[in-house]
Amino acid sequence: MDTNSNTDELVLVTGGAGFIAVHCILQLLNAGHRVRATLRDLNREAVVRSMLREGGVEAGERLTFIQADLSSDAHWKEAVKDCAYVLHVASPTPKLNFKHEDEMIIPAREGVLRVLRASRDAGIKRVVLTSAIGAIVYGHPKQTTPYDETVWTDTTHAPAYQKSKTLAERAAWEFIEREGGKLELSVVNPAAVMGPVLGPDYSHSIYLIKNLLTGKMAGCPKINSCFVDVRDVADLHLRAMLDLKAKGERFIATGGESIWLVEVAKILKAHLGNKADKVKAMQLPNTVLRIAALKDPMVKSMVPLLGTPMNLTSAKAIELLGWSPRSSKEAILAAAESLIRLNLL
Template sequence: MKNKETVLVTGGSGFIACYCMITLLNNGYKVKATLRSLKKSELVKKMLQEGGIHSFEDLSFAEADLLDEKSWERAAEGCQYVIHTASPTPHTDAETEDDFVTPAKNGLLFVMRAAKKAGVKRVVLTSAFGAVSYGTIKNTPYTEEDWTIINDTVFPYQRSKTISEKAAWDFIKNEGNGMELSVVNPTTVMGPVLSEDYAHSIQIIRQMLNGEMRGCPKLITGYVDVRDVADLHYKALTMAEANGQRFIAVGGEALSMLEVAQVLRKNLGKVADKTPTKELPNWVIRLLAVFNPKIKMIVPHLGLVKRASSEKAKTLLGWKPRSAEEAILATAESLIRFNQI
């Protein structure tokens, strides 16, 4: 066991990153996690403990910033694999195109160059469904063949995911020199939170249960459990069949926001009394968007159906995700446990 391979996991304090680290450590890999500040290392350990990790002898940390190329060269030293999850998210203070796209694309290229220099065998990139389904309208489920078409309806976050994923494929094609790449494109990520600091996607459930969301926007999209997203990353990292492929992560059928609220009401009793019971007209959402930039992000997608297929991951890699309902309830139960409701 002394010859354990080391996986660099970027954005080590993130929701998906923590679950990837749990999966890797449980499967006998060493993990080097990058953080913008090493001050967060104790929080990460606490989250990993919440996820069932009790020994940290195979875990180390490196300080790295998406704007500092040299920091990635230092971080990648001694690593055989990379899972790159670090990217600006809608939960940050980033607002403009440059706030999202520049660090996402440049940071991605810094990581790819550092990985190549370190002799890394394979990089797994955490992209997003935002790189698959925006700027287009489709009646059938989106697949890995689909790409977001960047136009005026596509917001900076989705632009950043699309541009950086394309940059990764271009790098492998033109400069990879034998290094391998796999990509995971998760839909809306749910699942058990590991601390009071959680992913932006979890806010939907918290707002519903706390009565902050009085009515549901007309949005229909896919959901996936973070534990299954981590499992798909692990398969994308370790299976030969995953090389050169992208994989959509979705747990079954797409749900409307109202259906999500109904799942909570049906299963959680009085805790879910404040969840919304009706959909809001699109004009109300548009009006609210004038005053709230976060709401503004969803306006171009009102009324659209964002169905996705994970058939490729199931067939090629034997991936078996939980249902969307299971993922949603696991999210709610963990928020209750952390006194967030």
């Protein structure tokens, strides 16, 4: 890997209590970096340190925290001070009961611009932005060829959360082009993030596994998705941060070809024995989901995906950066086993 770094450099990780962020912090510390993490509430520091211990790292003084919120200019100048890189992982999570989509779009876009402005002014080398496949796969006619990084979501036909991810990433690229100065940008677009949970904070994708294991799902809607292990997402962030070839590039993160949700349920039943007794590995008729969507906003956002292939390729990250992800099956089972082990069901 062609790098522009020495390992002792200080790295800022935004949204330090988040699922992907904690795994990024773990890998940065293991690689010898010092880390500063932003939290909206500094009372969360103990939770983050506990999750890192679950991941095998006692961070000590090599990890510090600063209070900063994406919705405010306060403290971002101090947050980026003396850092060499920024991993901008923080993003507003999906809101279910929003009155207007701008409740998600504005914080996501303005938050990205706050971080980029502060990074440029502080002389940061490179920002790695955590985007999502939501910025790629929505609003297109059905296609059988895998989506790659050249594709962008059509925001006229995207749910609010995916629209917010798309517009925030577009705003980031436009900022770099127009007023970024010497600041470099790389972007990681993960598929549904699985892998080992370290504590009570985990990605909304993992609720799928939780709902299957607890029997909350009466069956599996005909939805297709790619999956990726959070450890590999963190690894790709570090590669995108350090590798000279990652400058100005976006990278899809998937652990393989897309699979239908009923296959996810079958993986759990095949490998978890009686711990998967409540999993219902049967296909639900589309009408069931359409009826549930009338009352549940989260379900409503899934309706456009019914029966739609959502295959993606990570060939770019694999070929350009030497990234080598775990399989989707391994990522799914790691999520399930950690939920069981930590009594989080």
